[in-house]
Amino acid sequence: MRCLFCKKESTTSKSVEHIIPESLGNLSHILPKGVVCDNCNNYFARKVEKPFLELPAMTILRFNQMVPNKRGSTPPVSGFLMPSKCPVVLQNHLKASTISVEVPDEVFESLRNSNKMSVILPTEAPLPESPIVSRFLSKVAIEAMALKLVDHPKGLEYIVDEKQLDPIRNHARYGQNIEWPYHSRRIYDANKGWRNKTGKNIQVVHEFDIFKTEDGEYYFVICIFGLEFSINYSGPEIEGYIKWLKNHNDTSPLYSRKNPKGNYHSEITSHEYL
Ligand SMILES: [Zn+2]
Known part of the structure; x- marks a missing residue:
């Protein structure tokens, strides 16, 4: 087994990896031991997730x-x-x-x-255009891809070896490409209530998906309490996403039903500790 980020042997690693930190309410999206090695896991916790969680x-x-x-x-x-x-x-x-x-x-x-x-009391604070946010999003984007492929034979190997993912991987892990623009906007109120399939009232803590534009670019889109973030897997550019939004009436790809294959998938976690 090799680590998604440093590509080193990680079979003996002991930590599971929370794709989104537990401190943002993630209790369900977790990668098994070794998918991210202990070194990278520790590094992300201290240098990427902590500064992100400490943003106002x-x-x-x-x-x-x-x-x-x-x-x-x-x-x-x-x-x-x-x-x-x-x-x-x-x-x-x-x-x-x-x-x-x-x-x-x-x-x-x-x-x-x-x-x-x-x-x-403050209700909201602006997000900085800084590597703190883009490195966090890059890390989550790579791990979300791994979550989709974790049960496929050779799926993780593909992510580790795919050279086209090296820039975003290295931005997350080593801060390469100091600027990696992302797109953010609020798509629903943080307090919005939903009803899940069993009729229970819930709040959506986070939901995410990977999607492909008509121009063939892959984006990672995540929504945390109604705050949507998007980042491009293939390079530090966001124009393709802005164009896609313009052509789709600003609908979030998380809620769009226009994908011809219908393979969008939103992960919804109920906010059960409320
Ligand atoms: Zn590693």
């Missing part, structure tokens, strides 16, 4: 959607106390169903005399 856009999302990390907590976020506009830190205590507000000492005194105050 992601900490606010995890806080607001109450997505716990492995230790069962969400990250703290910054808010404002009104009317003083004093910055405060908010912490969500999931098990106790409470939110605490950390107020600086000097402000605390003045609060004793006020009979009304409110806390302003």
Whole structure:
């Protein structure tokens, strides 16, 4: 067995690989031991996933959607106390169903005399055009392809040996090609409720797919709480996706039914810890 990223022998590796971090609510999309070697697994956790999860856009999302990390907590976020506009830190205590507000000492005194105050919470933060996001998406894109092919004989071998995947693989693992543009937009509200096949009310935590444009380009598309990201497997260009959207009334490929072979597949995970 060889690792998807460094291509080194990985038969003795001990870690399974979460395609999307557990701290983003992924409990189901996991690659078996050795598909990604322990070295690459550790590297991604520290240098790619952690910085991505710490982006304000992601900490606010995890806080607001109450997505716990492995230790069962969400990250703290910054808010404002009104009317003083004093910055405060908010912490969500999931098990106790409470939110605490950390107020600086000097402000605390003045609060004793006020009979009304409110806390302003951020609802969303912009995503930076930076390698933090594109390297994260590249890593997830390669692993999503592996998930599709993991049960096919020679499927993983194909991904490891496919030279056309080397640029995106090396962008994820080694940061090569410093700029790799991606496309992002909100396609539905983060709080949107859905009903699954068994009639249960759910929220979609994430869904993803690989799709091919009419021009023959392959894209990876993932939606996390309604925030859609797309990245091109074949090179640091996104124009083909923008063109595809224009020709398909801006419908997400995750929801398009125009694919002639009908092989789009959305993975939906119910947000069961809510
Ligand atoms: Zn490796």
